[in-house]
Amino acid sequence: QKEVEQNSGPLSVPEGAIASLNCTYSDRGSQSFFWYRQYSGKSPELIMFIYSNGDKEDGRFTAQLNKASQYVSLLIRDSQPSDSATYLCAVKKVSPNAGKSTFGDGTTLTVKP
Amino acid sequence: DGGITQSPKYLFRKEGQNVTLSCEQNLNHDAMYWYRQDPGQGLRLIYYSQIVNDFQKGDIAEGYSVSREKKESFPLTVTSAQKNPTAFYLCASSIGGLRDEKLFFGSGTQLSVL
Numbered sequence: 181q182k183e184v185e186q187n188s189g190p191l192s193v194p195e196g197a198i199a200s201l202n203c204t205y206s207d208r209g210s211q212s213f214f215w216y217r218q219y220s221g222k223s224p225e226l227i228m229f230i231y232s233n234g235d236k237e238d239g240r241f242t243a244q245l246n247k248a249s250q251y252v253s254l255l256i257r258d259s260q261p262s263d264s265a266t267y268l269c270a271v272k273k274v275s276p277n278a279g280k281s282t283f284g285d286g287t288t289l290t291v292k293p
Numbered sequence: 294d295g296g297i298t299q300s301p302k303y304l305f306r307k308e309g310q311n312v313t314l315s316c317e318q319n320l321n322h323d324a325m326y327w328y329r330q331d332p333g334q335g336l337r338l339i340y341y342s343q344i345v346n347d348f349q350k351g352d353i354a355e356g357y358s359v360s361r362e363k364k365e366s367f368p369l370t371v372t373s374a375q376k377n378p379t380a381f382y383l384c385a386s387s388i389g390g391l392r393d394e395k396l397f398f399g400s401g402t403q404l405s406v407l
Contacts, residue, residue, distance in 0.1 A: 184335075214395065223383055223398035224336070268335055270396075280351070281396060283328075283335035 181206055184271050186284035195293050199256040203269030203284055206250065212272040213245055213252045214281065217265045224268055228254060259291040296320065299384050299399035305407050306371065306378060314369045314402045316384035323388065325367035326396065329353060330381040342367055371404065379405050 187202040201215070212231045216224035228243040230236045230252065236243045242255040252271075256263055269284040297318045306312045318325065324343045328336035338351030342361040356375025361367050367386075371378045381403050385396040 186335075216396075223401050224396075225398070226395040229395060270336075280338060280341060281326075282338070282352075285333070285335040 182284070183207060183282045184269055184284040186267075186269050186287045188287070190288040190290060192290045192292060193259050195259060195261060195291055197259050197291075199259045199263065199289055199291070201254040201256075201267050201269075201287050201289070203252045203254075203271075204250055205252070205271045207271070207273060208247075208250065209273050210250075210271045213243070214270040214272070215241075215243060215254045216268040216270060216283075218268055218286070219265045227267070256289075259289075261291050261293050264290050297384060297386055297397055297399035299382075299402050301402060302400065304402055304404045306404060307407050309373045311370055311372050312404070314371070314382055314384075314404070316367045316369065316399060317365055318367075318386045318397075318399075319365060320386055320397060321364070322386035322397070323364070324386060325361065326385045326387075327351075327357070327359065327367070327369045328383045328385065330383060336383060339369065 183206050185204050193199045214229045215227045217227050218224040228241050230243040230245045240257045244253045266286040266288045268286045270281045272281045300315045326341040327339040330336050337353050339357050340359040342348035345364050348359050348361050358370045381401050383401050384399040387394045387396050
């Protein structure tokens with residue numbers, strides 16, 4: 181079992197719809213959770229981070245964390261073609277490996293005009 | 294502008310050759326990381342360093358070596374022992390020690406085997 185698993189893609193949604201990206205993790209010692217966006221051939225950039233149970237909203241993006249279910253998700257409202265990218269879920273553990281982030285394989289999202 | 298500079302952008306390795314990928318940051322970050330990305334996959338950690346003159350193996354360190362002699366620099370050597378080196382290599386840095394710290398990435402080096 182992989183430490184971080186993301187829902188298999190690719191995911192395609194029409195412009196203006198809500199895109200839902202899911203991630204599960206196996207280590208209950210995981211402390212912080214990140215969503216990175218990666219355009220083809222480019223390096224990842226941070227979209228959201230969350231470390232408390234519940235929802236965290238930033239503009240069109242909402243991260244949801246449920247530690248009991250070991251589940252974290254990213255919702256993108258009013259999806260735009262510019263949101264088309266691969267979304268990587270990353271999980272950071274409690275020390276002694278506090279500096280180490282583990283990534284999922286990513287979910288590729290396509291937003292169709 | 295502050296950031297992370299990786300060079301070269303493209304690199305070709307001959308069989309049996311060692312090659313070194315450069316990573317320099319001027320963000321004054323303590324922690325630096327090397328990740329490998331294969332097509333359609335996520336990032337896998339090769340090595341990381343949380344302070345100068347100290348580094349730890351990641352999940353796939355075999356066939357790679359690093360040094361951290363300066364805070365700004367964290368070069369990665371892909372040795373001849375790495376039999377499948379073709380991949381996109383990403384260097385990253387972070388402030389270090391914080392729960393919510395994000396990773397800042399360089400633009401990457403695409404390594405291919407001749």
